[in-house]
Amino acid sequence: METKLKNLFLSFSIILLISAVTSFTAYNWKIMNNFQKLSIPIALVILGLGVFSFLKQEKYRNLALFFSCFMIGTIFAVFGQIYQTGADSWILFRNWAIFLIIPTLIINYYPLYFLFIIVSSFMTFFYLSLYYGLSFSMLVSNLIPAFAVLIYPFIIAKTKREFNNFFYNTLVIIFYLFFNIVSSIFLIFGFPVFQNELDLVLYLLPLLVIVSIYLVVGKKNKLQIVIPFSIFSIGNYIWSIYLHIFWGETYFSLSTLFFVSFLIWGITITFFIKAIPSIKNPTVLKIGKTVGNFLKVYMLMSALLFVTSLFSMYSYSSYEFILFALSLILIIASIILPKFLDFKEDNVELLSLSVGLFAISNYFILKNLDLKISVLIVNAIFNIIFTFRKSKFMDFAFFPAQYLTIFFLFGDLLYLLSEKKGFILNLILIFVPLIIFSLELIFQDKINSLKNKNKIERILLGNSIFLLFYFSINKAFKMNFNDLDLARRIFIIIISLIIINFDFLKQYILKNTKMKKMNQNIRNNIILSIILIVISYYSVHYAFDMDYLILLILFCIFKSRKIFFYLLNINAVEKIFHFYLNDYNSTLLQKSKHMLISSLFLMLAYFIIKYLVKGVDESEK
Amino acid sequence: MKVKNKVKLLILFNFIILFILTGFSALKEEKYRKQETFYLELSPVDPRSLMQGDYMILNYVITDLAWEKIREIQKKEGKALKRGYIVLKLDENKVAHYEDVVKEISNDKNKIFISFKFNSYKININADTFFFQEGDAKIYENAKFSEVVSINNTLRLVGLVDENKNILK
Numbered sequence: 001m002e003t004k005l006k007n008l009f010l011s012f013s014i015i016l017l018i019s020a021v022t023s024f025t026a027y028n029w030k031i032m033n034n035f036q037k038l039s040i041p042i043a044l045v046i047l048g049l050g051v052f053s054f055l056k057q058e059k060y061r062n063l064a065l066f067f068s069c070f071m072i073g074t075i076f077a078v079f080g081q082i083y084q085t086g087a088d089s090w091i092l093f094r095n096w097a098i099f100l101i102i103p104t105l106i107i108n109y110y111p112l113y114f115l116f117i118i119v120s121s122f123m124t125f126f127y128l129s130l131y132y133g134l135s136f137s138m139l140v141s142n143l144i145p146a147f148a149v150l151i152y153p154f155i156i157a158k159t160k161r162e163f164n165n166f167f168y169n170t171l172v173i174i175f176y177l178f179f180n181i182v183s184s185i186f187l188i189f190g191f192p193v194f195q196n197e198l199d200l201v202l203y204l205l206p207l208l209v210i211v212s213i214y215l216v217v218g219k220k221n222k223l224q225i226v227i228p229f230s231i232f233s234i235g236n237y238i239w240s241i242y243l244h245i246f247w248g249e250t251y252f253s254l255s256t257l258f259f260v261s262f263l264i265w266g267i268t269i270t271f272f273i274k275a276i277p278s279i280k281n282p283t284v285l286k287i288g289k290t291v292g293n294f295l296k297v298y299m300l301m302s303a304l305l306f307v308t309s310l311f312s313m314y315s316y317s318s319y320e321f322i323l324f325a326l327s328l329i330l331i332i333a334s335i336i337l338p339k340f341l342d343f344k345e346d347n348v349e350l351l352s353l354s355v356g357l358f359a360i361s362n363y364f365i366l367k368n369l370d371l372k373i374s375v376l377i378v379n380a381i382f383n384i385i386f387t388f389r390k391s392k393f394m395d396f397a398f399f400p401a402q403y404l405t406i407f408f409l410f411g412d413l414l415y416l417l418s419e420k421k422g423f424i425l426n427l428i429l430i431f432v433p434l435i436i437f438s439l440e441l442i443f444q445d446k447i448n449s450l451k452n453k454n455k456i457e458r459i460l461l462g463n464s465i466f467l468l469f470y471f472s473i474n475k476a477f478k479m480n481f482n483d484l485d486l487a488r489r490i491f492i493i494i495i496s497l498i499i500i501n502f503d504f505l506k507q508y509i510l511k512n513t514k515m516k517k518m519n520q521n522i523r524n525n526i527i528l529s530i531i532l533i534v535i536s537y538y539s540v541h542y543a544f545d546m547d548y549l550i551l552l553i554l555f556c557i558f559k560s561r562k563i564f565f566y567l568l569n570i571n572a573v574e575k576i577f578h579f580y581l582n583d584y585n586s587t588l589l590q591k592s593k594h595m596l597i598s599s600l601f602l603m604l605a606y607f608i609i610k611y612l613v614k615g616v617d618e619s620e621k
Numbered sequence: 622m623k624v625k626n627k628v629k630l631l632i633l634f635n636f637i638i639l640f641i642l643t644g645f646s647a648l649k650e651e652k653y654r655k656q657e658t659f660y661l662e663l664s665p666v667d668p669r670s671l672m673q674g675d676y677m678i679l680n681y682v683i684t685d686l687a688w689e690k691i692r693e694i695q696k697k698e699g700k701a702l703k704r705g706y707i708v709l710k711l712d713e714n715k716v717a718h719y720e721d722v723v724k725e726i727s728n729d730k731n732k733i734f735i736s737f738k739f740n741s742y743k744i745n746i747n748a749d750t751f752f753f754q755e756g757d758a759k760i761y762e763n764a765k766f767s768e769v770v771s772i773n774n775t776l777r778l779v780g781l782v783d784e785n786k787n788i789l790k
Contacts, residue, residue: 045639084752085650086750099639133742
C-alpha cells in the first residue's frame with residue numbers, strides 16, 4: 001500500500017506542477033516583457049533536463065524528461081500569446097510534436113508515447129478544422145492513435161524493446177471508444193463533405209484503417225485484443241452510414257430501420273462474441289464480455305422495437321398493448337428461466353429482464369406516466385425479482401439501482417446545488433455508499449466466514465462501483481455550506497484513516513491484543529495517517545477532491561481492485577484538467593497557486609514515505 | 622560512446638535546436654511587427670478563455686461581407702471553396718475595406734490580398750483571436766479596429782485599437 005501511495009503522490013505531484021505552470025503562463029502577465037514571459041518555460045525545460053541528466057534512477061529521469069517535454073508545449077503557447085499567432089493553432093501542436101519525436105523514439109517511457117499521440121491528434125484536428133466541420137475533423141484526427149495501434153508492434157519488433165501491454169491495451173481501448181463515438185456522430189448527423197476525390201478518400205479512410213488493424217495487427221501479428229473491437233467498429237461504421245442515408249430519405253419506415261439495424265448488429269455481434277475468448281488479458285477480456293452482454297441487450301431491444309413497430313402499422317393502441325404484453329412476458333421469463341436453465345446461463349435472464357424493464361419504461365412514457373412513478377415501479381419490479389431469485393448481475397446492480405432511484409426521484413434538486421436541499425442530496429449519495437463501504441471494511445472477517453459470502457461481496461462491489469461512478473461525474477463540492485462540507489471532509493478522513501490503520505485496529509482493538517511495544521508497522525501507520533490528515537486538511541482549499549480521491553485509491557489498493565485503480569487515476573487527471581479549464585470560481589492565478597502548493601505537498605509526502613516509512617523500498621524492489 | 626551518453630546527447634541536441642529555432646522565430650516576429658500596419662474594422666466581439674489564457678474571438682466586417690461572395694462562388698462552381706484571398710483597399714486612414722473575393726492574386730499594387738481558409742462555418746483570416754491578461758477584457762470592449770500586418774498575404778495581428786486608432790493595453 002505504501003509503495004503504491006508513494007508512486008501516486010510523485011506522479012500527481014508532477015501533473016499538478018505542470019498544470020500550475022500552465023495556469024501561471026496562461027494568465028498572460030502584462031507586467032512582464034516578451035523575453036521574461038518566454039524565459040519561464042525555457043528555464044523550466046532546462047531544469048527538467050538538468051534533473052534528467054544528473055539523476056541516476058530511471059523513474060526520476062523519465063518523469064523529469066516528461067516534464068520538460070510538456071514545457072515545450074508551454075514555450076509555444078507563450079510564443080503564440082506574445083505574438084498573437086492564434087488560439088490553439090495547429091502550428092503550435094505541429095511544432096510541439098516535432099520536438100517530441102526524438103525523446104519519444106529514444107526513451108522507452110509510455111507517458112511520452114501518449115503525449116506524442118495526443119499532441120499529434122490535436123495538430124491534425126486543428127489543421128482539418130480550418131477546412132472541414134468539427135465532427136469530420138475529430139474523426140480523421142482519431143486516426144493518429146489508430147496509426148499508433150498499427151505501427152507500435154512493428155516498432156517494438158524492430159527496436160527489440162519490451163512490449164508494454166498496459167500502454168497498448170489502454171491505447172486500443174481509448175482509441176476504439178473515441179472512434180466509435182465520433183464516427184457515429186459524424187456519419188449520422190454530419191453532412192457528406194465529398195466534393196472531390198480527396199474528400200471521398202478521407203470519408204472512407206477511417207474504415208480502411210480499422211480493416212487494416214484487424215488484418216495486420218489482429219490476424220497477422222496475432223494481437224487478439226484488436227479483433228473483437230475492430231469487428232464492432234466496422235459494424236458500427238456501416239450502421240451509422242445506413243442511419244445517415246435513412247434520415248435523408250423523404251419516406252421511411254421504422255420497421256425497415258429496426259429490421260436492417262437488427263441485421264447489421266446481428267452479424268456484427270455474432271462475430272464479436274466469437275472473437276472475445278481469444279483475448280488473453282483478463283481485464284480486457286472482462287471489458288469485452290461486458291460489451292458483448294450490452295450488445296446482446298441492444299440486439300434484443302432492436303428485435304423488440306422491430307416487432308412492435310410492425311404492430312404500430314395497424315393501430316397505435318395495439319402497439320401499446322403489444323409493448324406492455326411483451327414487457328410482461330420478458331420480465332416473467334427472467335424470473336422462471338433460471339429454473340429451466342438450472343442457474344447456468346446468467347446472461348439470458350439478464351437480457352430478458354433488461355429488455356423487459358426497457359419495454360415497460362417505454363410503455364409508461366407512451367402513457368405519459370409521471371417519470372418518478374415510472375422509476376418507482378421499475379425499481380419495485382427489480383427489487384421483487386432480486387429478492388426471489390439468484391443472479392450475479394442483480395447482485396452487482398442492487399445498490400446502484402437504489403441510488404439511481406433516489407437520483408431520479410430527487411434529481412431536480414441536484415440542479416439546485418446552491419440550495420441546501422440539493423447539497424444534502426449530494427451528500428446522501430456520497431455518505432450512504434461510504435458508510436456501507438466502511439461497514440464492509442470493519443466486518444470483513446465476518447463476511448468472509450459467511451456461507452453466501454460471494455453474493456454479499458458482489459452486492460458490496462456494486463456499492464463500490466457506484467462510489468467510483470458518482471465520484472467521476474460529480475464536480476467540485478465547494479459550495480456555500482461550510483458546516484456540511486466540513487462534515488463531509490471529516491468523514492472522508494476518518495474512513496481513510498481506518499483503511500490505513502486497518503491491520504492495527506483489527507489486531508489491537510477488535511481482537512483486543514495487548515500492544516507490547518511500538519513496532520515498525522505502527523510507526524509507518526502513524527506517519528501515513530499524519531500525511532493523510534495534512535493533505536485532507538489542505539484539501540479544504542482544493543477544488544478537485546484530493547481527499548476523496550485518496551480515499552477511493554486506498555480502497556482500490558486495499559481490495560486489490562486493479563481496474564478501479566486505473567480508472568480512478570484517469571478520472572483524477574480529468575478532474576485536475578476540468579479544474580484548470582472550466583472552474584470559474586477561481587482565477588488562473590489562484591488555480592496556479594493551489595496546484596503548486598498541492599504539488600509541493602504531494603512531493604513532500606512522497607519523500608516522507610520514501611525515507612521515513614520503513615520497508616517501502618524493499619517492497620518496491 | 623556508451624548508449625546512455627548517446628541518449629543524453631540526442632535529447633540535449635533536440636532541446637538546443639528548440640531554443641535556437643524559438644529564438645529565431647521570436648526575432649522574425651519582432652521584425653514583422655515593425656512593418657507598415659493597417660487597420661481592419663471589427664464586428665462585435667466576445668471575450669472567452671481557453672488553454673492559452675483569456676482571449677477574444679475577433680469578428681470582422683470584411684469576413685461578414687466576404688461570406689456572401691464565397692457562397693456565390695461555391696454555388697456557381699458546385700464545390701466548396703476552402704481557400705482563397707479577400708481583396709482589400711486602404712483608405713486615407715489606412716483602414717482596409719472589402720472589395721472582392723478571388724481564388725488567385727493579381728499584380729494590382731493598389732490592392733491588398735489576404736489569404737483565408739473556409740470550413741463552411743467560419744472564414745479564418747489568421748487574425749481571429751486576441752490574447753490578453755486575465756481580467757482585462759473590459760479594456761478591449763471598446764476595440765473598434767485590429768492593427769495588422771500582411772506577411773506573404775497572411776495577416777498577423779499586432780494589437781487592438783479604439784476608434785481614434787489608440788492602441789489598447
